[in-house]
Amino acid sequence: MAPLTGTRTSPAPAGRRAPLLRSALACAITAAAVLLPAPGAQAADTPPNPLAKPGYTLDFDEEFDGSTLDPSKWLDSYLPHWTSTPQNAKARYGIANGVLTERLDPDTPAWNAQYDGTVKISSIQSYEKDRWHRFNSSMPNDHHEPDFNGYSTKYGYFEIRAKNSDAGGGGHQAFWLVGTGDTTGANANSEIDMIETFFSKPANWRIAAYGWSDPDFLGSWYLSDTTVPNGSPTSEYHVYGMDWTPTRLDFYYDNQLYKTIDDAPNSPMGMILGLYTDAGSGVHNDVWPKTWNVDYLRVYKSNAGYTEGYQRIRNHQTGQYLNIENKTGNVQYGNVPAGYWSSQWARETTGDGYTRYRNRWTGEYMDTAPGDALVHYGGSPATDTAGQWTEEASGGYKRLKNRSTGTYAHTEDLTGNLQHGAAPSTWWTGQWSFEPAS
Numbered sequence: 001m002a003p004l005t006g007t008r009t010s011p012a013p014a015g016r017r018a019p020l021l022r023s024a025l026a027c028a029i030t031a032a033a034v035l036l037p038a039p040g041a042q043a044a045d046t047p048p049n050p051l052a053k054p055g056y057t058l059d060f061d062e063e064f065d066g067s068t069l070d071p072s073k074w075l076d077s078y079l080p081h082w083t084s085t086p087q088n089a090k091a092r093y094g095i096a097n098g099v100l101t102e103r104l105d106p107d108t109p110a111w112n113a114q115y116d117g118t119v120k121i122s123s124i125q126s127y128e129k130d131r132w133h134r135f136n137s138s139m140p141n142d143h144h145e146p147d148f149n150g151y152s153t154k155y156g157y158f159e160i161r162a163k164n165s166d167a168g169g170g171g172h173q174a175f176w177l178v179g180t181g182d183t184t185g186a187n188a189n190s191e192i193d194m195i196e197t198f199f200s201k202p203a204n205w206r207i208a209a210y211g212w213s214d215p216d217f218l219g220s221w222y223l224s225d226t227t228v229p230n231g232s233p234t235s236e237y238h239v240y241g242m243d244w245t246p247t248r249l250d251f252y253y254d255n256q257l258y259k260t261i262d263d264a265p266n267s268p269m270g271m272i273l274g275l276y277t278d279a280g281s282g283v284h285n286d287v288w289p290k291t292w293n294v295d296y297l298r299v300y301k302s303n304a305g306y307t308e309g310y311q312r313i314r315n316h317q318t319g320q321y322l323n324i325e326n327k328t329g330n331v332q333y334g335n336v337p338a339g340y341w342s343s344q345w346a347r348e349t350t351g352d353g354y355t356r357y358r359n360r361w362t363g364e365y366m367d368t369a370p371g372d373a374l375v376h377y378g379g380s381p382a383t384d385t386a387g388q389w390t391e392e393a394s395g396g397y398k399r400l401k402n403r404s405t406g407t408y409a410h411t412e413d414l415t416g417n418l419q420h421g422a423a424p425s426t427w428w429t430g431q432w433s434f435e436p437a438s
C-alpha cells in the first residue's frame with residue numbers, strides 16, 4: 001500500500017519493503033467463517049445509496065446478504081501462493097444482518113512469518129494467480145494455487161459502505177486494487193489503496209497509490225491522510241466511493257468529492273478487502289477482537305463508456321509506429337506522420353479483461369491467424385480470441401501478447417510487417433510504448 005509518512009520517489013529497495021502500508025497489505029490470517037452480530041444502525045450513519053445509480057450500470061454487487069462468502073466472487077484467503085503456511089492466510093470473518101465483519105483475534109498467526117515477519121491479516125480477494133502482487137523482491141512463489149477470477153475489471157465507480165475499527169493501536173483496514181496484467185513476477189502492476197486507514201487515526205481517510213513499474217501509472221507514491229469532513233468513521237457507517245476513468249481517480253466521501261489523483265491505471269485490476277496489524281501501520285494493542293464492518297461493495301460502469309483517446313504504438317527498437325497506411329491486410333510499422341489516422345489505435349477492453357486494438361481509419365482490429373507469423377487487421381468480433389491481447393510490462397515498455405496464440409508482437413526481422421512469435425522479454429523489438437495521438 002503506501003508509505004508511512006511522505007511520498008516515495010522510487011520503488012522499495014530490492015529484498016525489502018519500505019515502511020508502508022504495503023507491509024500492512026502483506027498479512028493474512030487463519031480460521032474459518034464465524035457468525036458475529038452486526039451492530040444496528042445509528043442516527044448519524046450515512047444511509048446506503050440506492051442500488052441504481054443514474055448514468056451507470058451495476059457491474060458487480062456484493063450486499064453480504066447470506067451467511068457466508070459467495071465462492072464465485074471471493075477467495076477467503078490472502079495471497080496464499082507466497083506463503084508456506086497457506087492455512088495462516090485464511091480469513092476470519094462473519095456475515096450477519098447483511099454485514100461482513102472481518103476480524104483479528106489474539107491467536108491470529110502471522111500469515112507469512114518467513115518473508116513478512118509478524119504481520120497478521122484477515123482478508124478476502126476477488127482475484128488470485130501465482131506471482132500476483134510480489135511486494136518483496138526476495139520472496140519466491142512458494143507453491144501453485146489455482147487461478148481464480150471472481151471479479152477483475154478496468155475502470156468504473158467503486159462504492160463501499162463501511163464502519164471502521166475502533167480498536168486503536170497499530171493496524172488498519174483496507175480496500176485496494178492490484179493490476180492483473182503482468183503475470184511474470186516482475187510486479188509491474190499498479191496499486192490503488194482506495195481505503196488504507198490507520199486505527200491510530202480514527203477520524204481520517206487514508207488513500208494511497210503507486211505504479212509499481214507500470215509505465216501507465218504513477219512513478220512515485222501518492223499519499224493522502226486527512227480528516228474526513230464530518231461524522232465518526234469508527235462509530236458510524238459512511239459511504240466511500242472512487243470513480244476510476246482513463247485519466248484520473250476521484251474519491252468521494254458520503255457522495256461528496258473528497259480527493260483527486262490526476263492519473264489512472266489503464267489495465268484491469270482485482271480487489272482485496274482486509275484488516276491488518278503488526279505492519280507499517282504499527283504493532284497491535286491488546287484490544288480484541290479487532291473488527292471492520294462492511295455493509296456492501298458495488299462497482300458500476302458509466303453508460304457513456306470509457307474513452308482512452310487514440311494512441312500511437314511505438315516500437316522500442318525501431319522507434320517506428322504501427323499503422324495500416326498501405327492497406328495490405330497486414331499491420332505494418334514505419335515513420336507515419338502523427339496526424340494520420342492509419343497510425344492511431346483505440347484500446348478497447350473485453351468483459352474478461354483483454355485488450356483489443358481498433359484502428360481509427362478503418363475501424364478494424366489487430367489480430368492473428370492460424371499458422372501465420374504476421375499480425376493482421378480485420379473485422380474480428382469481440383469474442384474472437386485472435387483479436388484479444390494482454391499488455392505485459394517490461395522495463396518501462398509493454399509487450400503485446402496474443403490470447404489465441406500466446407505469442408508476442410515484434411519487429412525482429414525488420415521486414416516492415418508486424419510479426420508475432422516467442423519473443424523474449426529482453427528483445428527491444430518486442431517492446432512497445434503508447435503515445436497519445438494528436
